[in-house]
Amino acid sequence: MENMRLHSSTDRQPNDAAPASEAAAPAATTELLLAMYRLMLLIRTTEERLAKVQASGALPGPVHLSVGQEAVAAGVCVHLTDRDWITSNHRGHGHFLAKSGDLPRMIAEVFGRATGVCGGKGGSMHVADVSKGILGANGIVGGGIGLGTGAAWAEQLRGDGNVAVVFFGDGAANQGVMFEALNIAALWKLPLILVCENNGFSEFSPSATVTAGEIWRRAEPFGVPGLAVDGNDVVAVWRAAGTAIARARAGAGSTLIEARTYRLRGHVEAEMTFLSKAYREDAEIEARRAHEPLMQARRKLEQAGITAATFAGIEAEVLAQVDDAFKFAEESPWPAVESAYTHMFS
Numbered sequence: 104m105e106n107m108r109l110h111s112s113t114d115r116q117p118n119d120a121a122p123a124s125e126a127a128a129p130a131a132t133t134e135l136l137l138a139m140y141r142l143m144l145l146i147r148t149t150e151e152r153l154a155k156v157q158a159s160g161a162l163p164g165p166v167h168l169s170v171g172q173e174a175v176a177a178g179v180c181v182h183l184t185d186r187d188w189i190t191s192n193h194r195g196h197g198h199f200l201a202k203s204g205d206l207p208r209m210i211a212e213v214f215g216r217a218t219g220v221c222g223g224k225g226g227s228m229h230v231a232d233v234s235k236g237i238l239g240a241n242g243i244v245g246g247g248i249g250l251g252t253g254a255a256w257a258e259q260l261r262g263d264g265n266v267a268v269v270f271f272g273d274g275a276a277n278q279g280v281m282f283e284a285l286n287i288a289a290l291w292k293l294p295l296i297l298v299c300e301n302n303g304f305s306e307f308s309p310s311a312t313v314t315a316g317e318i319w320r321r322a323e324p325f326g327v328p329g330l331a332v333d334g335n336d337v338v339a340v341w342r343a344a345g346t347a348i349a350r351a352r353a354g355a356g357s358t359l360i361e362a363r364t365y366r367l368r369g370h371v372e373a374e375m376t377f378l379s380k381a382y383r384e385d386a387e388i389e390a391r392r393a394h395e396p397l398m399q400a401r402r403k404l405e406q407a408g409i410t411a412a413t414f415a416g417i418e419a420e421v422l423a424q425v426d427d428a429f430k431f432a433e434e435s436p437w438p439a440v441e442s443a444y445t446h447m448f449s
């Protein structure tokens with residue numbers, strides 16, 4: 104990286120965040136923290152296996168992983184039921200799993216198999232399961248924001264207290280649709296929670312070079328509460344999401360949460376095979392690894408008395424679950440040729 108000034112994504116740190124409302128916030132029990140840890144470990148183990156399989160050449164096509172960002176999906180989705188909705192982006196495996204999506208059928212989808220959750224036609228960037236309230240990942244940056252706003256409106260009309268959560272990146276926060284969503288959500292008090300995962304980058308551009316100001320503040324002119332949280336602290340995310348979701352269920356409207364996190368892997372796997380130069384220093388990644396969410400949660404659990412044997416048991420269970428899911432996918436048939444003509448508009 105000689106003669107190259109790499110922009111650091113660390114220009115903004117999570118801890119200069121706007122304070123989340125903690126007044127009435129309950130403490131996370133050890134049982135809940137352990138459940139969120141397990142969920143984050145499932146996402147991490149699944150995605151690290153995907154990285155390995157892709158590097159081996161067995162999985163063609165782009166794969167975008169959320170390694171390092173697991174606390175956002177876990178801390179938000181533990182508040183949701185199958186009747187609440189989420190929309191996601193191209194980095195959506197974690198959101199899918201956190202919203203109780205089926206792991207074997209997600210892996211089969213990524214492998215393009217007939218048993219996949221979308222019959223093998225969606226792939227990694229379009230994992231969806233409407234029966235679980237997962238309206239889908241989305242390859243159009245910002246595309247999920249409009250879909251989630253529509254889902255929130257539908258739920259408001261139904262009046263059952265269900266909500267819609269949109270997961271999107273800091274790059275997507277620069278799309279006009281976020282402002283359109285904030286406008287209508289404010290006006291109609293929609294049960295919509297906008298969760299911006301600020302992972303420091305938009306593709307290969309450090310956020311500070313493409314995003315002006317602070318994202319959470321963009322809610323303010325609309326009269327919508329906005330706040331930033333440490334997106335690597337699953338308890339902080341859980342607390343902020345709990346307040347926002349309870350507010351939305353009660354009919355009090357929308358919230359914008361900026362969860363500040365860090366993408367530990369590439370924008371897309373194998374990116375260094377086609378990029379001409381690096382866009383961040385390895386030292387930056389290493390420094391951020393010290394604050395990754397699983398380690399932080401594990402430290403808290405150790406302080407609460409969870410033993411090494413319990414962690415080893417969870418790791419073994421998760422590993423077996425992931426092994427089974429990949430075996431299921433790899434042994435599943437390809438979609439029938441005739442199915443190419445189904446699920447099409449003509």
Ligand SMILES: Cc1ncc(C[n+]2csc(CCOP(=O)(O)OP(=O)(O)O)c2C)c(N)n1
Pocket residue numbers: 192193194242243244245271272273274275276302304305306370
């Ligand atoms: C409308 C649109 N514009 C551009 C792209 C190309 N693109 C794919 S991912 C990406 C960056 C998205 O950044 P961000 O929203 O921060 O999400 P992250 O990748 O960091 O999770 C871009 C520009 C796209 N897929 N869709």
